[in-house]
Amino acid sequence: MPSSRDGGVISATFQGLRRMQMNDLVRAAQRGDTAAFEQLYRDNIGRVYALCLRMTADPGRAEELSQDAFLRAWSKLSSYRGDAAFSTWLHRLAVNVVLADRRSQGKRWAKLVMTDDMAPFGNGESSSAAEGSALEMDLEQAIASLPDGARTVFVLHAIEGYQHDEIAEMTGTAVGTSKAQLHRARRLLREVLER
């Protein structure tokens, strides 16, 4: 229970909340302040949702997983020590939520590693829509059409900036697997974008 006016929720007028820095918000949220946690949510939801959307290629599922990520963050706030930026901690947690969800659905990573299914790209089928310049195809859509494993590594490495050893740790695979998936993603994207 906060004892001072400045530290308590009672004194947190909306102006005060807006001025709070991220660390202040985190500390308040760690004390159970849902208003502070809401501000953390609003500051970070765009990045978390973008990650979930790109990793799942499913807007509805991405919304559910984004909520799950914040729910997990709320329950684990006490374990956040401030060693990394809160947004970094939250982002990593969101990645784990998405990967755990995938595992729970039986789409195990190992099953995806050596798959070379080109079906999502509709290979061999003529398409008038694709008649125009393939280079104009939106990269976002091309990423969404990748197989799960290749898409995950491409998003984590090429967009989010994780290194292969970090991806390997998060996915429970070898560094070589991460590199192989990235290569596969790039090759598939080239086929789509240059079609």
Add this chain to the structure above:
Amino acid sequence: MNCSIREEHLDDYVDGMLTEPQRAETERHLESCETCRLTVEFLRGLQATADAMPREIKPSRDLWADLEARISPTRVMQVDFRGRGPLALLGVRSVRGQWVALAAAALVLVVASSGITAYFMGNPELDPGAGLPGLSGVGEPVASTMEEFRPAEIGYAKAIDDLLQTLDDRREALDPETLTVIEANLRVIDAAIRRARAAIEEYPGESELALVLADNYRKKLEFLQRANLLIERS
């Protein structure tokens, strides 16, 4: 590819993962191999495009209300705070209406099992405003943007601050459970205020939204007055 260089090697080259001798050898190869040059060109262009992609994407709806319900540790119930509110004047089918509905929906107050709940649900014996700083000088706003609402907001903020100061000065007199309920409800109302402000900024020109915001401020004032009266009578 019609050369001996593996594509994975070009990945490593683009990613800067080759040793210096490997890199130099690859660059010599690129001078004479158009196929590999095109591959490298594509990979660099792909990464440049990926780098330029937005790092943030807004979901199609505000997820906070659902999330808040999932993290709330306290039982909640719907309270019609004196039956007021401009929501009744508005439809809720439009996007703007959804914003308004969201702002209004936030006013779900936390209650406790103890008798203190009655104090915050319209106890007729309580007379908000009597002998306390508060509503005086804060009139009905005529505004449709946050800029226009600002003078009224300053007035509300001043009155709220006075009441918060009074409450804070007396907080020692409150039992922990009551203080917890008060703080929880202030958070609920503050969240509603923030949502209403966001709605006005999202849809400037909608004067009804300013009424929603003003109503939320009044609810906060009224709640604080009740809390102070509770302390006075305890």
